[in-house]
Amino acid sequence: MTVxxxxxxxxxxLTSAQRVLSILGVFDxxxxxxxxxxxxRRSGLTLSTTHxxxxxxxxxxxxxxxxDGKYSIGLRILELGTLAPQGGRLRxxxxxxxxxxxxALRANIHLGVPDGHDVIYVESLRARDTVPVPSRQGGRWPxxxxxxxxxxxxYAPQEFQEELLASExxxxxxxxxxxxxxxxxxxxxxxxxxxxxxxxxxxxxxMAVAVPIRGPRDKVVAAVGVTVPSGSASPHALIPAMTxxxxxxxxxxxxxxxxxxxxxxxxxxxxxxxxxxxxxxxx
Amino acid sequence: MTVxxxxxxxxxxLTSAQRVLSILGVFDxxxxxxxxxxxxRRSGLTLSTTHxxxxxxxxxxxxxxxxDGKYSIGLRILELGTLAPQGGRLRxxxxxxxxxxxxALRANIHLGVPDGHDVIYVESLRARDTVPVPSRQGGRWPxxxxxxxxxxxxYAPQEFQEELLASExxxxxxxxxxxxxxxxxxxxxxxxxxxxxxxxxxxxxxMAVAVPIRGPRDKVVAAVGVTVPSGSASPHALIPAMTxxxxxxxxxxxxxxxxxxxxxxxxxxxxxxxxxxxxxxxx
DNA sequence: ACCGCGGCTTTCATGAGGCGGAAGGGCCGC
DNA sequence: GCGGCCCTTCCGCCTCATGAAAGCCGCGGT
Numbered sequence: 001m002t003v004x005x006x007x008x009x010x011x012x013x014l015t016s017a018q019r020v021l022s023i024l025g026v027f028d029x030x031x032x033x034x035x036x037x038x039x040x041r042r043s044g045l046t047l048s049t050t051h052x053x054x055x056x057x058x059x060x061x062x063x064x065x066x067x068d069g070k071y072s073i074g075l076r077i078l079e080l081g082t083l084a085p086q087g088g089r090l091r092x093x094x095x096x097x098x099x100x101x102x103x104a105l106r107a108n109i110h111l112g113v114p115d116g117h118d119v120i121y122v123e124s125l126r127a128r129d130t131v132p133v134p135s136r137q138g139g140r141w142p143x144x145x146x147x148x149x150x151x152x153x154x155y156a157p158q159e160f161q162e163e164l165l166a167s168e169x170x171x172x173x174x175x176x177x178x179x180x181x182x183x184x185x186x187x188x189x190x191x192x193x194x195x196x197x198x199x200x201x202x203x204x205x206x207m208a209v210a211v212p213i214r215g216p217r218d219k220v221v222a223a224v225g226v227t228v229p230s231g232s233a234s235p236h237a238l239i240p241a242m243t244x245x246x247x248x249x250x251x252x253x254x255x256x257x258x259x260x261x262x263x264x265x266x267x268x269x270x271x272x273x274x275x276x277x278x279x280x281x282x283x
Numbered sequence: 284m285t286v287x288x289x290x291x292x293x294x295x296x297l298t299s300a301q302r303v304l305s306i307l308g309v310f311d312x313x314x315x316x317x318x319x320x321x322x323x324r325r326s327g328l329t330l331s332t333t334h335x336x337x338x339x340x341x342x343x344x345x346x347x348x349x350x351d352g353k354y355s356i357g358l359r360i361l362e363l364g365t366l367a368p369q370g371g372r373l374r375x376x377x378x379x380x381x382x383x384x385x386x387a388l389r390a391n392i393h394l395g396v397p398d399g400h401d402v403i404y405v406e407s408l409r410a411r412d413t414v415p416v417p418s419r420q421g422g423r424w425p426x427x428x429x430x431x432x433x434x435x436x437x438y439a440p441q442e443f444q445e446e447l448l449a450s451e452x453x454x455x456x457x458x459x460x461x462x463x464x465x466x467x468x469x470x471x472x473x474x475x476x477x478x479x480x481x482x483x484x485x486x487x488x489x490m491a492v493a494v495p496i497r498g499p500r501d502k503v504v505a506a507v508g509v510t511v512p513s514g515s516a517s518p519h520a521l522i523p524a525m526t527x528x529x530x531x532x533x534x535x536x537x538x539x540x541x542x543x544x545x546x547x548x549x550x551x552x553x554x555x556x557x558x559x560x561x562x563x564x565x566x
Numbered sequence: 567a568c569c570g571c572g573g574c575t576t577t578c579a580t581g582a583g584g585c586g587g588a589a590g591g592g593c594c595g596c
Numbered sequence: 597g598c599g600g601c602c603c604t605t606c607c608g609c610c611t612c613a614t615g616a617a618a619g620c621c622g623c624g625g626t
Contacts, residue, residue, distance in 0.1 A: 016299040016584070016613070017339040025343075027366050037602060046586050051604070056300040060308075061399065064367075069603080073367040075398040078405070081364030082421025083310050084347075084356045092419070096411065099382060115358040116344065122361070128379065136375070138365025299584075299613065320573055329615050334575070352574080 019045055023053055024062065024073075029136065033070040081138075086113045090222060091122045094213070094249045098125055098224070101245040105238060110135055110225040112148030112210075114156065117164055119149035122222070134203065135227070144169050144177060147196050147208030148225035154190035155212055155220035161187065175200045194243070197235045205230050209238050211246045214255035221253070302328055306336055307345065307356075312419065316353040364421075369396045373505060374405045377496070377532045381408055381507070384528040388521060393418055393508040395431030395493075397439065400447055402432035405505070417486065418510070427452050427460060430479050430491030431508035437473035438495055438503035444470065458483045477526070480518045488513050492521050494529045497538035504536070 014022065026034060026042040034042070040050040054071060057063040061076030082088040094111050102109045102125045111123040121139045135141075143149035143164060153161060161184075169178040177183050177198075190196045196210045208227045215221035224246050226238055251258035297305065309317060309325040317325070323333040337354060340346040344359030365371040377394050385392045385408045394406040404422045418424075426432035426447060436444060444467075452461040460466050460481075473479045479493045491510045498504035507529050509521055533541035 013612095015339060017303050017336055018343070019584095020300050020303050021339070021343045021345065024363060027363065029366065032366055032368055035602075036604095047603085048586060048588095048605085049584080052584085053300055056298060056304070060301070060304045062304065073363055073370075075367050075369060075396065075403045075405075077360060078364035078367045078370040079403055079421045079423055080307060080310065080356055081361035082419065083312065083315055084358050084361045085315055086358060087361040088419065088421065092409075095408070113358065120358045120362055122358075125378070126375075136365065136371065138362045138371065140362055296582095302613090318573075319575095330574085331576085331615060331617095332613080335613085 019043075019049065020053055020057070023050065023057065024077075027073050029139070033066060033072045035070050039071065086221070087122050090253070093252045094222075094224075095123060097245045097248050097252075098123060101224070101226075101241055102127065104241050105226060105228075107233075107238070108135065108227045110148055110227070111213075111222055112146070112152065112225055113222045114143065114149075114152045115140070117143055117167065119143050119146055119152055119223075121148075141202065142170060144183060145172055145202045146225065147198050147201070147210035147227070148223035150177075150186065150196045150198065151190060151210040151212050151223040151225075152220065154187040154196065172202045173200050173204050177201065195235075195239055199230060207231075207233075207235070209235050209242060211239070211242045213246050213253070214250040214257060215253045216255065218255050218257050222249075224249070302326075302332065303336055303340070306333065306340065307360075310356050312422070316349060316355045318353050322354065369504070370405050373536070376535045377505075377507075378406060380528045380531045380535075381406060384507070384509075384524055385410060387524050388509060388511075390516075390521070391418065391510045393431055393510070394496075394505055395429070395435065395508055396505045397426065397432075397435045398423070400426055400450065402426050402429055402435055402506075404431075424485065425453055427466060428455055428485045429508065430481050430484070430493035430510070431506035433460075433469065433479045433481065434473060434493040434495050434506040434508075435503065437470040437479065455485050456483050456487050460484065478518075478522055482513060490514075490516075490518070492518050492525060494522070494525045496529050496536070497533040497540060498536045499538065501538050501540050505532075507532070 022043045022045065023039060026039050031038075031042075036051060036054060037047065039054065040047045043050060045053070054063060058065055058071070058074075061074045063071045064074040065071055090113065091111065098109050098111060106127050108127055109123075109125040110121045112119040112121050114120075118140045119142075121135055121137055121141075124135050124137045124139065126135075141149060143153045153164065156164075165180040165183055169180075169183075170176075171178050175198075177186060186196075194211060196208075198208050200206060201208060206227050207230045208225055210223045210225035212220040213222040213224060224242055226242060228238070247258045305326045305328065306322060309322050314321075314325075319334060319337060320330065322337065323330045326333060328336070337346060341348055341354070341357075344357045346354045347357040348354055373396065374394065381392050381394060389410050391410055392406075392408040393404045395402040395404050397403075401423045402425075404418055404420055407418050407420045407422065409418075424432060426436045436447065439447075448463040448466055452463075452466075453459075454461050458481075460469055469479075477494060479491075481491050483489060484491060489510050490513045491508055493506045493508035495503040496505040496507060507525055509525060511521070530541045
């Protein structure tokens with residue numbers, strides 16, 4: 001009864017699709033394997049509902065069950081994820097160049113693409129002997145908090161930038177850029193120079209440098225980021241190799257400004273996750 | 284009316300979770316972007332149901348919508364997929380070694396892990412100048428049809444092998460191994476020699492060589508596969524580098540036989556996707 | 567211009583099936 | 597032995613997902 005009051009009170013109404021998704025959503029980098037009751041608690045679903053859905057997800061291959069009874073994300077999801085157009089294809093094309101870059105710079109390399117207000121690392125190559133930055137393939141960070149993110153933001157549509165600048169910008173270190181005006185100036189400078197350089201923006205003692213990658217219509221579709229321990233290198237030592245890499249990848253993607261071979265119109269992502277009303281809706 | 288008869292006739296009853304999953308399931312490597320009505324047709328769901336679910340999935344980030352109205356898998360799924368224990372972690376550890384191997388052999392390199400009756404390529408490095416094999420990261424093939432798959436099968440539990448051998452084994456070329464007895468002999472040979480060598484098994488004119496990778500309790504958890512054009516190299520030229528690579532990765536994963544550093548008990552996948560009744564069930 | 571068609575969006579009444587409470591069972595550690 | 601925790605199963609109520617239908621848009625043919 002009290003429980004029932006609780007539930008209905010806070011508009012805890014979910015559609016059944018949302019229930020399924022909320023189960024998937026409880027997994028993150030810190031929670032790779034969770035038990036039934038942990039999932040139930042974290043998702044806010046009752047035990048029996050969670051139990052039933054977990055079984056359905058497991059049968060489909062979205063989840064697996066370990067010998068200790070805990071659940072994890074299954075390979076079926078990994079398989080699906082590689083079908084994301086910005087993921088699979090872009091990553092596949094870029095990977096050889098990124099490796100060359102890593103070989104040349106001996107630094108952590110990321111390939112980031114925008115998703116909502118965040119940047120997702122579609123690829124992350126860690127140098128064995130450098131700072132352990134918290135960047136994994138599949139990692140998600142706010143656009144304003146990373147070098148790659150700031151590059152992507154700099155080339156995003158004006159209105160999107162303003163929308164993001166108006167939202168709450170989380171601070172990770174004392175040096176994280178969160179002031180809208182400061183950010184606007186920074187982004188303008190990125191557009192002017194074509195490169196973003198930040199220091200201890202997300203993690204203390206880490207310098208990040210990032211440059212844009214362009215696709216078919218010269219639209220910026222991704223960013224290459226490099227992180228090194230602060231003071232271990234000058235940005236100027238990194239930038240030439242990075243712009244070269246970015247240009248190679250851009251050309252391979254068909255960017256005219258990089259010497260595109262053929263203009264083949266392909267997938268282009270437009271609408272992000274936000275609005276419930278789809279683009280074709282009445283105005 | 285005829286339509287209604289159709290639907291109810293073939294026990295087309297799905298749970299709502301299954302409906303969500305059946306939508307995700309319509310995407311594959313040949314169908315990266317689909318329109319509402321295509322998804323509706325391929326999933327067997329009515330248009331309005333599909334429409335509603337697509338919106339929910341899009342809001343959550345599981346799908347994105349392109350400017351032409353078509354839907355694709357979203358980065359949120361890619362993000363989730365990297366949380367698969369066999370995927371993210373294994374891949375991250377193995378990648379540097381795989382790259383060294385590619386550098387040495389100049390061939391296509393795969394890292395495969397088992398999922399049900401299939402092998403999933405957790406990583407796939409294509410050599411720029413060699414045969415275009417149909418292997419992408421996230422690709423799924425029957426265990427009996429690829430070099431890596433046969434290695435994984437060879438070290439799988441006896442009962443699992445028999446279950447798989449009893450199922451229908453699809454043939455891809457005239458040389459695909461599909462005869463149970465022939466396969467049994469082949470698998471025994473793989474266990475004896477520790478390497479699988481096949482020719483035109485999945486694709487004509489391609490030779491595949493694969494070796495096992497072992498994890499914590501010396502259990503075979505993955506396989507490294509190499510594909511080269513038939514006749515371009517002798518297996519003996521490839522095998523030493525491959526076993527070296529596999530050993531390095533195995534050691535990094537904590538395999539005792541490869542000189543394990545520490546026995547840290549971690550995730551181990553036990554139950555695959557098949558049975559609806561979970562492992563703890565009554566017997 | 568007209569019409570038809572295919573694809574997309576929205577609405578709504580209906581009843582199937584998802585839901586959560588509760589009970590039962592197993593496995594700890596105290 | 598007992599209490600706590602976790603997992604599993606069952607079942608009746610009632611919500612909410614469902615599919616039909618209608619409306620809209622844009623396209624192409626005649």
